[in-house]
Amino acid sequence: MNEQVTFKLNGKDVSVPKGWTVMEAARRENVSIPHFCWHPGLKIAGVCRFCMVEVVGRPKLEIACNLPVTEGLEINTKTDVVKDAHKWGLEFHLINHPLDCPICDQAGECKLQDYYMEVGKYKSQMTRPKILKPKALDVGSELVLDTERCILCSRCVRFEEEVTKTNALGIFSRGDRSIIGTYNEEKLKHNYQENQVDICPVGAFTSKRFRFKQRVWFLTQKESICPGCSTGCRISVHAKPQERRYFRIKPVLDKEVNGYWMCDIGRRTFEHHNLENRLDSASLVKRGNGELAALAEQLEASSPRDIALLVSAQYLNEEYQSFFEFFVKELGVQKVYQWREPTEKRDDFDNILLRGDRNANTQGLMGTLETFGLSRNARNEFDDCLKSKSKVVIALCPEITSGFPSLGTHLTQLAEMPFVSLWTCLIEATEIKGLENLIPMKSFFEKKGTTLNYNKVERKLESPYPSAVFGALDVSEAVSALRSEMRKMLGKD
Amino acid sequence: MSVFSEKLQDKFKHYLARYETRRSAILPILHEIQDEYGWIQPEHIESLEKEYGLAKVHVQEVVSFYSMYRTEKPRPYRIYFCDNIVCTLMGAEKTMEKIRKVMKSYEDKGLESPFSLEGVPCLGVCDGAPAMLVNKERYLRVDSEKVEEILMKYGA
Numbered sequence: 001m002n003e004q005v006t007f008k009l010n011g012k013d014v015s016v017p018k019g020w021t022v023m024e025a026a027r028r029e030n031v032s033i034p035h036f037c038w039h040p041g042l043k044i045a046g047v048c049r050f051c052m053v054e055v056v057g058r059p060k061l062e063i064a065c066n067l068p069v070t071e072g073l074e075i076n077t078k079t080d081v082v083k084d085a086h087k088w089g090l091e092f093h094l095i096n097h098p099l100d101c102p103i104c105d106q107a108g109e110c111k112l113q114d115y116y117m118e119v120g121k122y123k124s125q126m127t128r129p130k131i132l133k134p135k136a137l138d139v140g141s142e143l144v145l146d147t148e149r150c151i152l153c154s155r156c157v158r159f160e161e162e163v164t165k166t167n168a169l170g171i172f173s174r175g176d177r178s179i180i181g182t183y184n185e186e187k188l189k190h191n192y193q194e195n196q197v198d199i200c201p202v203g204a205f206t207s208k209r210f211r212f213k214q215r216v217w218f219l220t221q222k223e224s225i226c227p228g229c230s231t232g233c234r235i236s237v238h239a240k241p242q243e244r245r246y247f248r249i250k251p252v253l254d255k256e257v258n259g260y261w262m263c264d265i266g267r268r269t270f271e272h273h274n275l276e277n278r279l280d281s282a283s284l285v286k287r288g289n290g291e292l293a294a295l296a297e298q299l300e301a302s303s304p305r306d307i308a309l310l311v312s313a314q315y316l317n318e319e320y321q322s323f324f325e326f327f328v329k330e331l332g333v334q335k336v337y338q339w340r341e342p343t344e345k346r347d348d349f350d351n352i353l354l355r356g357d358r359n360a361n362t363q364g365l366m367g368t369l370e371t372f373g374l375s376r377n378a379r380n381e382f383d384d385c386l387k388s389k390s391k392v393v394i395a396l397c398p399e400i401t402s403g404f405p406s407l408g409t410h411l412t413q414l415a416e417m418p419f420v421s422l423w424t425c426l427i428e429a430t431e432i433k434g435l436e437n438l439i440p441m442k443s444f445f446e447k448k449g450t451t452l453n454y455n456k457v458e459r460k461l462e463s464p465y466p467s468a469v470f471g472a473l474d475v476s477e478a479v480s481a482l483r484s485e486m487r488k489m490l491g492k493d
Numbered sequence: 494m495s496v497f498s499e500k501l502q503d504k505f506k507h508y509l510a511r512y513e514t515r516r517s518a519i520l521p522i523l524h525e526i527q528d529e530y531g532w533i534q535p536e537h538i539e540s541l542e543k544e545y546g547l548a549k550v551h552v553q554e555v556v557s558f559y560s561m562y563r564t565e566k567p568r569p570y571r572i573y574f575c576d577n578i579v580c581t582l583m584g585a586e587k588t589m590e591k592i593r594k595v596m597k598s599y600e601d602k603g604l605e606s607p608f609s610l611e612g613v614p615c616l617g618v619c620d621g622a623p624a625m626l627v628n629k630e631r632y633l634r635v636d637s638e639k640v641e642e643i644l645m646k647y648g649a
Contacts, residue, residue, distance in 0.1 A: 160550075170550035172557040183549040184535065 007073035008056075022064040022075055023051060033077055034086055034115045036093075036201045037153035038065040041260035042162055048093075048153045050115075052085040053077050061085050086119045094124070096131045096176060097202075098148045106203030108216040112151070131176050139181075140188030142208055142264050143196060147179040150204035156180065156196045163261065163352065164190045180204065191263045191354060198250060199260075209268075210248045214240070222463045223252055225451055227314060227400050227444040228266035230357040232453035233258035237270065237445050237465070244468040246270040246445070256457055263354045269400055272443070273468055277427050279440040281471020291437050292478070295421045296485035298392045299331065308335040308390035310382070310414075312398040313359035316449030316461065319475035320368035326479045327394065328372050335388055336369070339395065340380035341404045355454055358403025360444070363452035382410055386417070393417055396475065397424035399443055411435065423478060442472045449474075496540045501529055505545060519547060519555045523562055532563035568609040570647045573626040576612035584636060585623035591637040595644055607648055 003018040009029060016025040021044075026033050036048035044066050052061040056074035061081065076082065093112065101107045133147040152171060157180070160169045168188050171178050182188065188196075196205045219238040226233040226249065234254035239246040249270050251262035271277065299307065309327055311320070327333045340359070348356025359365075362378050369375055385393065395414060398404050408428070414420045415434030422429055425441040446467045450460050473481065495502060504525050508518035519541075526537050533556055541547045556562045574580075574589050592610050599606035618624045621633025625640075632643055 167548035167550050170554040172554055174558045183538070183553050 005069050005071050007069050007071070007075065009075050010077055016069055018069075020069050022053060022067045022069055022073075025069055026064060026075075026077065031077055033064045034111075034118075035065060036111060036151055037155060039155050039158075039199055039260075042155060042158045042199075045154050045158060048089075048151065050086065050089045050093075052082055052089070054079050054082050083119050086115065087121050090116055090119065091121050091124070093151045095126055096133070096148065097151070098130070098146075100149070101203075104149065104203040105206045105211050105216075106149075106200070110203055111201040133177075133179050134181075137181075138187070140193045142193040143188060144206050144208055144211060145180065146204050146206070147181070149202050150180050151202055152178055152180070153201060155199045155201070156205060159192075159196060159199060160188075163195070164192050166190050191265060191350065192261060192352060194264050194267050195251075195261050207248070214247050219247060220465075222445070222465060224445050224461050224463075225360065225459050226262060226266040226269060227360040228263070228269045228358065229353075229355045229403070230359060230362050230454040231258065231353050231355050232360055232451055232457070232459060233262040233266055233353060234459065235262060235266070239270075239445075239465055241465050244275050244466075246273045246465075246468070254459075257453060257459070258353055261353060263350075263352070265354060265402060268402065270445070272399060272401065272426065273445055275468050278425055278443070278469045278472070279427050279429060279438060280469035281440055290485075291421075291439055292482050293485050293489075295392075295394070295437055295439075296482055296489055298419050298421075299482075300486060300489055302392050304332040304334065306391040307331065307333045308337060308385055308388050308393045309333055310337050310339045310385045310393055310395040311365065312339040312396050313362040313365045313378070314398045314400060314444070315361060315365075315396055315475055316447055316451060317361070317364040317368060318449040319447070320365055322476040322479045323396070324368060324372045324374075326483060328374070330483075335385075335390060336374050337381035337385040337388070338365070338376075338379060339382055339385075339398065339410075340378065342380045342382070342406055344380075344403070346378065357454060358400060359398070360400075360453075361451045363454065363456050364450070367452060386413055391418045393420045395420060395422050397422055397426065397429065397441075399425050399441070401426070401428075423475065425472065439478055440469060440472045441478070442467050442474045446472070447474045495544055496536055497526075497544075498529070501525060509545065515545070515547065516551055519552055522547075523552070523555060527562060531567050532565060568605075569607045570609075570627050572608055572610045573613040573616075574610060575614070575616045575622070575624050577615045579615075579619040580623040583622040583634075588623055588625075588635050588637050588640050591640050592644070595641070608644070 004015045005018050006013055006015045009026060009031060014025055014029055023033055023038055033051045033053065035051040037045045038051060046063055046066045049063060051064040053064045054076040055062050101113060107113060135146045135148055137145040139145045154171065157169045157171060160166050168182050169180060172181050173179060194207050197207045218240060220241055221236045221238050224235055224237050226235045234252040234257060236250045236252050237246060238248045238250065249267045251258055251260060253260055344358065345356040366378060398407065401407050411429065411432045415432050420435060421437040421439060422435055423439045423441050425443045429435055429438050446464045448461055448464050450458055452458055505522050508521045509515050512518055523533060526533055538549050538552045541552055542549045556564060572592060574585060576585055589610065596606040596608050596610065616624045616626065618633060623635055625632050625635050627647065
């Protein structure tokens with residue numbers, strides 16, 4: 001158990017557990033070994049022949065990804081022979097590469113580019129014309145494939161075999177005519193297509209949604225949690241905050257939660273955060289004295305028995321805490337209803353990542369309800385709220401609508417109640433006639449706080465983006481603004 | 494109901510059990526299909542996935558890698574003529590020219606030639622150069638006169 005092996009890496013003694021490869025050991029030691037086909041989340045293929053290292057005492061260079069560490073091994077990764085091998089490796093990989101970096105979306109995060117900057121040959125010796133291959137192939141709802149840019153590392157083929165188990169991609173033909181493709185031009189159909197864009201070390205797979213939208217080096221990256229379902233994958237949100245615009249979501253390694261991957265539904269959850277889809281502060285001042293003041297008036301005039309809370313499970317623990325603190329503890333509201341999609345199949349699981357519960361924080365909501373003595377199981381209580389004959393309803397609206405097909409109907413039904421204050425970030429709310437009191441909310445990537453995933457794993461959202469719209473609040477901010485509105489009114493009385 | 498005959502299916506089962514991985518059996522299975530039907534049709538590949546769980550992509554990888562798996566309907570008589578050095582020195586080019594002429598005479602009459610011609614590497618009978626195969630039949634010392642006789646035999 002846990003036997004250690006010691007070897008020399010660039011002259012330094014390094015101990016790693018027995019069975020590790022040189023590649024894994026070097027990564028832990030922050031020694032970068034250039035590679036294309038090796039990926040920590042996939043099996044070893046050893047096809048790109050690029051991770052060459054020098055083994056002292058052996059006549060030829062060997063590939064680090066498939067070389068187990070043994071006692072007393074001496075490895076050099078920076079010597080001239082190694083650099084020379086990289087130079088020639090790149091030369092071969094680029095023989096038929098189109099070199100269309102100026103129009104390629106991978107530019108800026110392309111391993112071919114990166115390594116060429118380090119050890120390029122810069123002068124090609126090829127005099128024969130490049131072999132032309134199919135380009136801009138539509139291989140799935142999320143993907144475009146350029147087989148000329150491909151270096152045949154087979155990461156995508158192994159992803160289809162090992163992760164999604166769909167076996168939809170293969171390498172056809174042979175030699176310099178080899179191409180990646182699907183059988184008979186069939187399309188990829190699974191929900192994990194954009195991972196192919198992430199693992200593709202070059203620009204062969206690009207994302208339909210992100211293609212030609214933005215140069216990657218102009219984007220800011222901040223870590224967050226995917227609001228798409230109760231798995232709660234750790235993600236990185238790529239945006240241009242100065243333009244108040246979100247561009248894409250990529251997964252971040254979290255061994256406990258999502259590993260290296262995330263699903264396409266999750267990757268789409270950035271769209272509603274953008275300016276044109278957002279409710280902004282204009283609605284806060286629509287009436288003379290402001291929306292929050294109007295709500296405060298209603299609260300003041302109603303007995304707690306006539307007030308109801310309708311709560312979706314897409315807010316953060318801290319927000320729930322201050323929400324219930326104010327309404328339940330301070331005002332004494334007793335009617336609390338959960339707001340969930342009636343048709344949801346909460347226990348569904350696709351055996352990779354996506355769960356049927358499309359709310360990021362069901363567990364967090366349950367936990368907070370319990371601390372306020374309101375414990376119950378997760379279920380949709382929207383109809384109970386409608387039937388409750390409440391005069392004032394404060395509703396925390398879900399922000400991810402893809403898993404909530406009934407939201408439109410629900411909002412129309414809500415609009416028929418005497419007074420509803422809808423706390424939401426969605427512009428759609430303004431289209432519903434009769435919904436007069438709208439409080440603009442910050443979206444998921446714009447808040448600080450914690451969530452609990454389906455397995456009660458706690459994750460923090462620590463680096464929020466500035467809100468894409470002016471005047472948006474998180475629930476805690478809205479509650480304290482409401483509290484001071486009410487104090488103001490009492491003071492006047 | 495399988496698209497493959499029962500005899501063929503028995504052979505498939507034999508190959509599938511013979512190797513460490515089922516995927517390894519693709520190669521001999523494709524040979525059997527080609528021997529039986531003359532070429533490998535899309536419906537064969539699809540049936541292999543449906544009936545034996547061999548992924549279409551994996552089969553297609555093998556089919557496209559080897560040029561001797563046929564993916565188009567072949568002519569009844571396929572001529573493989575050696576175009577390596579010994580046969581070339583002994584006049585292979587001239588004989589092949591003759592064969593092309595015979596093939597063209599069909600087209601001139603508006604008919605489809607029953608022959609196809611392909612240059613192949615050494616057939617291993619240099620002492621009998623120039624050599625050719627018609628389907629799996631071997632012919633030695635084929636000059637342009639002899640080839641005409643042979644083609645006649647096949648219906649030219």
